Amino acid sequence: MMTIMEVSTLTTIAFWAASAMTLGFAAIVVTQRDVFRAAIALAGSFLGVGILYFILSAEFVGVVQILVYVGAISVLMAFAVMFIQDIASGSRPAQGRLVGAVVAVLIFAALAFTAYNTEWSSMDDITDPVAIAALTEGFVEVGTGDEITILTDVSQGGNDLAIENDGVFVDSTGAIGVMLVRKYMLAFELIGLLLVAALIGGLLLMRDPKSTEEPGPVNGDASV
Amino acid sequence: MTIENVLLVSGALFAIGAYGAVSRRSLITVIMSLELMFNGVVIAAVGFSRFTPAAELLSGDPLTAEAIRSALTGHVFAIFVTAVAAGEAALAFALVFAMYRATESVEITDASEMKN
Numbered sequence: 060m061m062t063i064m065e066v067s068t069l070t071t072i073a074f075w076a077a078s079a080m081t082l083g084f085a086a087i088v089v090t091q092r093d094v095f096r097a098a099i100a101l102a103g104s105f106l107g108v109g110i111l112y113f114i115l116s117a118e119f120v121g122v123v124q125i126l127v128y129v130g131a132i133s134v135l136m137a138f139a140v141m142f143i144q145d146i147a148s149g150s151r152p153a154q155g156r157l158v159g160a161v162v163a164v165l166i167f168a169a170l171a172f173t174a175y176n177t178e179w180s181s182m183d184d185i186t187d188p189v190a191i192a193a194l195t196e197g198f199v200e201v202g203t204g205d206e207i208t209i210l211t212d213v214s215q216g217g218n219d220l221a222i223e224n225d226g227v228f229v230d231s232t233g234a235i236g237v238m239l240v241r242k243y244m245l246a247f248e249l250i251g252l253l254l255v256a257a258l259i260g261g262l263l264l265m266r267d268p269k270s271t272e273e274p275g276p277v278n279g280d281a282s283v
Numbered sequence: 284m285t286i287e288n289v290l291l292v293s294g295a296l297f298a299i300g301a302y303g304a305v306s307r308r309s310l311i312t313v314i315m316s317l318e319l320m321f322n323g324v325v326i327a328a329v330g331f332s333r334f335t336p337a338a339e340l341l342s343g344d345p346l347t348a349e350a351i352r353s354a355l356t357g358h359v360f361a362i363f364v365t366a367v368a369a370g371e372a373a374l375a376f377a378l379v380f381a382m383y384r385a386t387e388s389v390e391i392t393d394a395s396e397m398k399n
Contacts, residue, residue, distance in 0.1 A: 071284045078292040082295055082296060089300075094312060097312055098315070120361045132318060159306035163301045167295055170293075170294030174287050175287050179287075187340065234352045242352075243359055250366045260377065
């Protein structure tokens with residue numbers, strides 16, 4: 060039986076390759092003077108992060124990352140660069156570059172120190188046999204209600220799938236959907252409200268100020 | 284690949300973004316750096332979801348579907364952060380355009396006053 064924490068060598072190599080891609084493109088983003096090239100490098104960095112999500116067994120988050128970041132935000136960045144004319148002068152570094160570098164190194168040192176000096180609880184701490192079965196060998200089907208089905212019968216194709224997906228859900232997308240509309244219902248609704256507010260705010264800010272003067276009363280007693 | 288490695292990559296991405304946010308003068312590059320920082324945070328959330336157990340699975344109570352599902356809390360967190368970041372990016376660019384229209388510049392040193 061594979062333990063939950065076990066990770067194959069190939070996965071580890073893929074992890075470091077995707078990390079190198081992400082961090083390399085990110086370094087280009089913050090050092091490149093040409094803003095358009097920085098936008099392209101940003102798309103590459105987002106793609107690397109998306110690959111990292113797939114390696115971390117978060118398929119749904121990976122797909123969302125590629126749709127939202129690589130697909131939408133990168134295009135938004137490219138449009139912004141093309142709209143603004145004087146971008147040709149490039150993104151000059153500000154005066155506080157040295158201070159920024161020192162602060163960034165300190166932030167990284169603090170985070171790395173914390174990561175390596177904390178006793179993180181491990182998946183191996185789980186003692187409940189049903190939970191272990193659910194997370195390792197079982198082809199877990201968590202229904203919409205409280206029913207749990209653990210299929211360990213190889214003839215049903217459960218075991219092969221489970222070993223490939225050890226430590227994670229086979230059907231993570233469905234479980235995320237159920238969580239969104241149950242446990243996190245309020246946050247889900249608030250996110251919708253936030254996106255509508257952002258949409259209206261963006262439209263309002265982008266409106267041409269000249270066209271906002273609507274034909275008001277002729278005597279002009281009500282104008283702002 | 285352990286949780287420490289994932290947190291290392293996450294911290295490195297966050298630090299690179301932080302450096303870009305303070306060291307660049309163009310507002311567009313600053314926003315790009317902010318997006319990099321968002322991504323660093325989300326990598327940490329997904330990494331925790333992959334490598335550390337949910338509290339409900341350690342408690343020893345009879346297992347429910349709810350408890351098993353809570354192993355995916357980090358993924359839900361990631362989706363919420365992504366949604367907020369997308370809204371933030373759209374609004375930030377609208378502000379940059381408004382500033383460009385008012386001052387013909389997108390340099391952060393020219394953004395010292397809000398009135399136009």
